[in-house]
Amino acid sequence: MKISNSKKIHENIAIIFMWGAMLIVFGLVISVIWTVFSKGMKAMSWEMVSSLPGGGFYIGKEGGFLNAIVGSLYIVGASTLLGLLISIPVVFFLNIYLKKGSKLAYAARMAFDVLFGVPSIVYGAFGFTIMIFFGLRTSLLGGIIVITLLIIPIFIRTMDEVTRNFPRDILDASFSLGATRWETLKVVLRQIAPGIATATLLSIGRAIGDAASVMFTAGYTDSIPTSLSQPAATLPLAVFFQLQSPIPEVVDRAYAAALVLTVIVLILSISGRFITNKFSKNKI
Amino acid sequence: MIEIQNLNVYIKDNHILKNVNVTLPEKQITCIIGPSGCGKSTLLRTLNRLIDTTEEVRLEGRIMVDGQDSLGHDAEVTELRRKIGLVSQRPCPLPMSIFDNVAYGCRINKMFKKRRELIYHVRQNLRAVGLLDEIKGRIRTPAARLSIGQQQRLCLARSLAVQPAYILADEATSALDPISAKTVEDLFVKLKEEYSIIMVTHTLRQALRIADNVVFMYLGEIIESGPAEQVFHHPQHELTQKYLAGAFS
Numbered sequence: 001m002k003i004s005n006s007k008k009i010h011e012n013i014a015i016i017f018m019w020g021a022m023l024i025v026f027g028l029v030i031s032v033i034w035t036v037f038s039k040g041m042k043a044m045s046w047e048m049v050s051s052l053p054g055g056g057f058y059i060g061k062e063g064g065f066l067n068a069i070v071g072s073l074y075i076v077g078a079s080t081l082l083g084l085l086i087s088i089p090v091v092f093f094l095n096i097y098l099k100k101g102s103k104l105a106y107a108a109r110m111a112f113d114v115l116f117g118v119p120s121i122v123y124g125a126f127g128f129t130i131m132i133f134f135g136l137r138t139s140l141l142g143g144i145i146v147i148t149l150l151i152i153p154i155f156i157r158t159m160d161e162v163t164r165n166f167p168r169d170i171l172d173a174s175f176s177l178g179a180t181r182w183e184t185l186k187v188v189l190r191q192i193a194p195g196i197a198t199a200t201l202l203s204i205g206r207a208i209g210d211a212a213s214v215m216f217t218a219g220y221t222d223s224i225p226t227s228l229s230q231p232a233a234t235l236p237l238a239v240f241f242q243l244q245s246p247i248p249e250v251v252d253r254a255y256a257a258a259l260v261l262t263v264i265v266l267i268l269s270i271s272g273r274f275i276t277n278k279f280s281k282n283k284i
Numbered sequence: 285m286i287e288i289q290n291l292n293v294y295i296k297d298n299h300i301l302k303n304v305n306v307t308l309p310e311k312q313i314t315c316i317i318g319p320s321g322c323g324k325s326t327l328l329r330t331l332n333r334l335i336d337t338t339e340e341v342r343l344e345g346r347i348m349v350d351g352q353d354s355l356g357h358d359a360e361v362t363e364l365r366r367k368i369g370l371v372s373q374r375p376c377p378l379p380m381s382i383f384d385n386v387a388y389g390c391r392i393n394k395m396f397k398k399r400r401e402l403i404y405h406v407r408q409n410l411r412a413v414g415l416l417d418e419i420k421g422r423i424r425t426p427a428a429r430l431s432i433g434q435q436q437r438l439c440l441a442r443s444l445a446v447q448p449a450y451i452l453a454d455e456a457t458s459a460l461d462p463i464s465a466k467t468v469e470d471l472f473v474k475l476k477e478e479y480s481i482i483m484v485t486h487t488l489r490q491a492l493r494i495a496d497n498v499v500f501m502y503l504g505e506i507i508e509s510g511p512a513e514q515v516f517h518h519p520q521h522e523l524t525q526k527y528l529a530g531a532f533s
Contacts, residue, residue: 047362099339172334173439177389177446178366187388191379282379282426 040259043252044193060249065257066109068238070224076208079147082201086156092185095163115153121212128216141228143218150213151203158202162195193227193279202270205265235261285310291345293330300326302504313481315491318501319532324484327454332368333361364492366393369443373455375435377427381417385427385438407443413437414473433464453483500524
């Protein structure tokens with residue numbers, strides 16, 4: 001078969017573009033990881049991840065940032081759980097209880113789209129206003145609530161997408177065996193489990209990396225909070241504050257904190273993929 | 285026995301089923317035939333009240349299933365659906381293993397207390413549709429991995445497992461390859477010894493092969509119904525004659 005010259009040129013241009021785009025993306029990913037690792041490894045030590053900041057930590061002396069690691073995990077863990085508890089019923093309501101073409105569902109989806117696009121600093125400011133209104137100080141609870149609000153739209157939109165493509169025949173199949181709506185929900189849950197896993201991963205990624213929303217609400221502290229009303233440190237803020245320091249050792253510690261953050265996200269992503277594949281096994 | 289009396293079904297402002305009166309006898313195959321959009325599927329979905337999930341639907345009349353009105357206010361819909369199994373056009377296994385697909389209905393209906401009984405029952409029903417030997421050793425693998433024909437038989441086994449009295453089949457063989465279609469069709473013939481089968485079909489030849497009774501529908505109305513022999517060979521109504529002659533479909 002003979003291909004005309006102009007077609008060959010078109011094809012080559014397309015290939016060049018595709019390769020170019022791919023190289024840019026790969027280059028970016030590698031350079032980000034390289035920067036974080038090369039700079040972070042300088043200050044990285046067992047002490048960094050296993051101890052609280054000592055007396056002169058912020059001028060380059062002893063201690064680590066365990067406070068920020070634990071604080072981040074507390075906030076992300078609690079808000080992911082809360083987010084799931086709130087989002088799953090909403091998604092079920094939108095897709096199973098409300099009939100197709102419902103105006104309420106349309107309005108709700110629109111609202112979640114808007115919330116999805118709201119910058120996290122606005123959530124932070126909103127949370128801050130509410131906390132002032134109730135006379136609350138910066139606290140673990142404040143951080144958890146604001147991060148939950150931040151990730152609920154992500155949860156709902158991602159899960160909603162999966163649930164909407166859900167084969168309705170499964171509902172009929174379950175109903176026609178004499179199942180109630182509640183029993184059918186459990187079947188639906190199995191089918192959309194991979195979607196829930198993906199949504200959770202996306203949400204955790206956003207929650208753990210966000211600095212703006214926790215700045216006013218969770219605050220920052222050198223200790224690990226022992227109750228919901230105490231302030232909590234977070235990894236993004238550990239990066240943010242230390243990066244501003246004029247002392248090179250402290251800046252390196254910012255990168256070490258960034259390294260820990262990156263590694264946590266990587267571990268979550270990889271194990272998440274693994275879990276998703278396991279869940280997808282039975283998917284129709 | 286199912287007796288449909290003065291059934292009218294409206295969806296939004298459309299009058300889908302118009303004054304349907306028919307009796308569906310027990311332990312026979314009743315084939316519902318008619319051109320597309322004549323209300324065959326709606327009629328099936330009304331029988332097990334799956335129509336309830338449709339938006340803005342209004343039902344009038346009575347459907348007496350073994351002497352009880354299934355459209356009445358006190359009708360137990362879940363029990364009705366257990367009693368009237370459905371095999372749909374495209375097989376739709378549930379997102380679980382082959383075993384769990386069949387066990388699902390038994391579990392929700394709390395049919396067995398002992399696990400051993402459940403396992404026995406599931407295997408029995410898989411054997412009844414000829415799947416047990418084909419899937420030897422794969423009973424715990426995802427149902428989605430079966431071929432389409434096997435999936436359809438799995439769906440049939442799943443319906444049988446909850447011990448229904450009636451089986452509704454909505455063009456249950458039309459999405460299958462010829463060999464699987466033949467297998468499923470033969471199964472229905474065998475099953476009529478124990479179950480009453482109500483089958484919507486688009487293939488007249490299939491109806492000719494297996495029907496004991498035929499209901500011919502046109503534009504939401506029942507034009508003619510009766511024993512297959514009579515409807516096929518001595519149709520009373522002009523529309524039936526035309527349809528059987530292939531004047532429209």
